[in-house]
Amino acid sequence: MGEKLVDVYRASGEMEAHVIKGLLESNGVPCILKSDAASSVHAFTVDGMGEVTVAVLESRAEEARKIIGGE
Secondary structure, eight states, X not given: OOOOEEEEEEESSHHHHHHHHHHHHHTTOOOEEEXXXXXXXXXXXXXXXXXXXXXXXXXXXXXXXXXHHTO
């Protein structure tokens, strides 16, 4: 069984999520984006709708949080 994915960031929309994804991947941390809604349906977030979660492997979560936080 593979390593568990951990959520490290919740973006208010797909555009913001892609910026975070690019930041992580440019620092060597692979990640995936998860959303409950189709991107074309929710152009903005209302009560969490349109929210996109950025997830990384559990072993890289602390590193990813540091990169996102600018530490």
